Amino acid sequence: MSDNPEPLSPMQRIWWIVGMIPSGTITSYGKVADMAGLPGRARYVSRALKLAPTELSLPWHRVVNAQGKIAFAADTAPFREQTQLLRSEGVMVNQGKINRSEYEWHPDIATLVLGMPF
DNA sequence: AAAGTGACTTGTA
DNA sequence: TTACAAGCCACTT
Numbered sequence: 001m002s003d004n005p006e007p008l009s010p011m012q013r014i015w016w017i018v019g020m021i022p023s024g025t026i027t028s029y030g031k032v033a034d035m036a037g038l039p040g041r042a043r044y045v046s047r048a049l050k051l052a053p054t055e056l057s058l059p060w061h062r063v064v065n066a067q068g069k070i071a072f073a074a075d076t077a078p079f080r081e082q083t084q085l086l087r088s089e090g091v092m093v094n095q096g097k098i099n100r101s102e103y104e105w106h107p108d109i110a111t112l113v114l115g116m117p118f
Numbered sequence: 119a120a121a122g123t124g125a126c127t128t129g130t131a
Numbered sequence: 132t133t134a135c136a137a138g139c140c141a142c143t144t
Contacts (some may be wrong), residue, residue: 029126040139042126047141049125063125071125078125122144130136 005118010038012117014048020115021062023089025105026098028066035107046071061085068100 008016013036021027029042038044049060061082065071072079074096083093091103 030128033126040127043124043139044126044141046125060125065125066127082125120144123142124140126139128136128138131134 008117010036010044011048011051013037014045015052015056015058016115016117017112018049018052018058018060018063019056020107020112021059021105023059023062024091024103026062026064026068026086026091026100026103027105028068028100029063029071030066032063042066062105064098068098070096070098 014032017032017035029045032045033039033041036045045063049058049063052058052060070079070082070093072082079096083096086093086098091098
């Protein structure tokens, strides 16, 4: 029998989940937290993305707040970058706002399991 | 050590 | 709909 895999840390679970978000779709910090087994820890997700190694090249831009709005202040470089990245994959962004019902990611368990890093 | 901050969310008003 | 308070908690002052 093979040994059990090393369990992923909370931050690693967040990175894995964000990495699974398909191009052209979005989800929220709170949803990612819930999926990672960290209910009520939306802020932890934002920190995890900020600390994520660039080598992972995570699609961090596909994570917005619960109102479907880009979390960065409108007059900042990251706000403009996120807007550009989302538009480049076909997501309509107006004044930093996105229609969640139109672009929401609806993950299926099979895809998630097959995407697990072990 | 204590207070402030933030890439958040939810409940109330 | 907008606004504000709590809850959240690691990190920075």
